Amino acid sequence: MKRILLLGALTLVGCLPWQSDGELQQAAPNAPQTLWVGTTRLQAVEGEVGNGFAEVKLLSDGMMHLTLRANLVPVEEGYYEVWVGEGTSAKSIGRLDALRSDGTHSLSYVEKASVLRAPPSSQKIFVTWEKEDDDPRPNERILEGTFMIVE
Numbered sequence: 001m002k003r004i005l006l007l008g009a010l011t012l013v014g015c016l017p018w019q020s021d022g023e024l025q026q027a028a029p030n031a032p033q034t035l036w037v038g039t040t041r042l043q044a045v046e047g048e049v050g051n052g053f054a055e056v057k058l059l060s061d062g063m064m065h066l067t068l069r070a071n072l073v074p075v076e077e078g079y080y081e082v083w084v085g086e087g088t089s090a091k092s093i094g095r096l097d098a099l100r101s102d103g104t105h106s107l108s109y110v111e112k113a114s115v116l117r118a119p120p121s122s123q124k125i126f127v128t129w130e131k132e133d134d135d136p137r138p139n140e141r142i143l144e145g146t147f148m149i150v151e
Helices: none
Strands: 034-044 050-059 063-072 079-084 091-095 104-112 124-130 140-146
Touching (some): 034 124, 050 124, 050 140, 063 140, 091 104
Antiparallel strands (some): 034 050, 034 140, 050 063, 063 104, 079 124, 124 140
């Protein structure tokens, strides 16, 4: 059995646990099952620069796992923030961490599923540039995407 390693432009999707004979190890029998997976490509809004990818999974234990990678212009002031939803119902799920000085950013977010209770078909996700202030509303949109169910 040949093993192939694919390196994506935006993400490196982890390593699988291999046994010595080259067969994939089985997951623990009591491990939560994936109920659905949604993905989206993040595209720059008009007049902005950047791109990215986001994936969200809902597991049978009720936990939601969201990961995001983005290529953005490094900022000297303020920060990038990730939001799920639309309009006044949009919820911030955190700041993007700068991985490298070249503008690669990431976010890993895990919570008991409250942001996305149902499969995220047509659920919006977006990245904003934010000032260091006490305003809880989203500011200027930089990237946006719409989740689609893939599994």
